[in-house]
Amino acid sequence: xxxxxxxxxxxxxxxxxxxxxxxxxxxxxxxxxxxxxxxxxxxxxxxxxxxxxxxxxxxxxxxxxxxxxxxxxxxxxxxxxxxxxxxxxxxxxxxxxxxxxxxxxxxxxxxxxx
Amino acid sequence: xxxxxxxxxxxxxxxxxxxxxxxxxxxxxxxxxxxxxxxxxxxxxxxxxxxxxxxxxxxxxxxxxxxxxxxxxxxxxxxxxxxxxxxxxxxxxxxxxxxxxxxxxxxxxxxxx
Numbered sequence: 001x002x003x004x005x006x007x008x009x010x011x012x013x014x015x016x017x018x019x020x021x022x023x024x025x026x027x028x029x030x031x032x033x034x035x036x037x038x039x040x041x042x043x044x045x046x047x048x049x050x051x052x053x054x055x056x057x058x059x060x061x062x063x064x065x066x067x068x069x070x071x072x073x074x075x076x077x078x079x080x081x082x083x084x085x086x087x088x089x090x091x092x093x094x095x096x097x098x099x100x101x102x103x104x105x106x107x108x109x110x111x112x113x114x
Numbered sequence: 115x116x117x118x119x120x121x122x123x124x125x126x127x128x129x130x131x132x133x134x135x136x137x138x139x140x141x142x143x144x145x146x147x148x149x150x151x152x153x154x155x156x157x158x159x160x161x162x163x164x165x166x167x168x169x170x171x172x173x174x175x176x177x178x179x180x181x182x183x184x185x186x187x188x189x190x191x192x193x194x195x196x197x198x199x200x201x202x203x204x205x206x207x208x209x210x211x212x213x214x215x216x217x218x219x220x221x222x223x224x225x226x227x
Contacts, residue, residue, distance in 0.1 A: 033214060041152075041201055041222075045214040056212045090158065094213065100165050101146045101207045103215060105158040 003027050004106040006091050012112045013081060021076045021109045023091030031055075031096050032074035033103065034066060037088040046089075049074055050096060078111075086113045116141040116211060120204045120218035127194055127225050135189040135221045137178075137204035145206040147171075147180050147187040148215070152201045161189075161202070194225045 004025045013019050025032065033056075034046040048056035049068040063079045074091060091106040120137040127133060139145065149161040149171070162171030167182035176191045187204060204218040 031213070035215070041220045043158075043203065043215075043217040043220075045211075045216070048212050048214055050212075056214055092215075096213075100163060101213045102148075102160060102163060103207075103213075104160075107157045 004091060004093055004104050006089075006106040006109050008109060009107060010110050010112075012114065014114055015081055015083060017081050018077070018079045019081060019111070020078070021089055021091075021111070023074045023076075023106055025072055025091075025093040025104070025106075027093060027095070027104060029093035029095045029104070030071050031094050032068065032071075033092040033094075034074065034076050035090045035092065037090060037108070039087070043090070047074075047076075081111075081113045083113050086111055116145065116206060116208055116216050118204050118206055118216055118218040120202075120221055122219070123201075123222035125221060125223045127223070129196055129225055129227050130193045131225075133189070133191040133194045133198075133223070135202055135204075135223070137187045137189065137218060139185050139187065139204075139206050141185075141206055141208055143208050143210060145208040147178075148205045148207070149176070149178055149187070149189050150203040150205060150217075152203065152220075154200070158203070194223070196225045196227055199223055199225045 031050045047066040052068045088108045092103040094103045151161045162173045164171040164180035169180045205215045207213045
């Protein structure tokens with residue numbers, strides 16, 4: 001069984017479009033994250049939700065809007081896509097109260113904006 | 115704020131060579147430390163972890179020790195294989211940042227036969 005899944009795996013779209021990426025975890029975790037990996041492989045936190053509440057909102061353009069309908073899901077909606085949004089987006093989850101703070105990652109969504 | 119610095123790559127080694135990838139961190143409080151590995155075209159896999167000073171994380175022949183006095187978490191392996199070719203990320207998480215992972219820039223390792 002897949003622990004953290006993301007759809008789609010690949011997304012190719014044109015500038016100006018609006019798109020969504022979905023993430024689901026079946027680990028019973030209560031905290032979820034979105035990370036962005038740029039073309040130089042640098043990974044940076046974007047958002048985090050705990051029990052459906054936004055707890056981290058890094059300096060990200062407001063074209064990006066996360067939504068967490070329940071503890072098992074965290075979606076990322078992107079409006080008016082730009083070339084610079086091309087990246088790999090990773091979802092991750094953890095259980096708050098876990099002493100080790102280990103996060104489990106999804107396979108990533110490679111977004112290409114043309 | 116918290117930060118992680120790891121040695122720049124790419125690192126090229128011959129099979130069976132000794133590997134060290136340096137990682138140092140800056141953090142307030144007591145972070146947990148991690149090494150993640152990303153194989154070509156794949157996602158992130160946790161390689162090893164340590165939660166407190168002097169803890170040693172180990173997995174698949176890799177090991178790293180949490181050194182609070184030098185704020186370091188260097189990754190080592192005694193004998194690398196071609197299959198170890200990947201990008202390695204050092205990372206920390208701490209309560210002050212909602213336990214989000216703060217990654218180093220990654221070190222690309224290429225092992226040649």
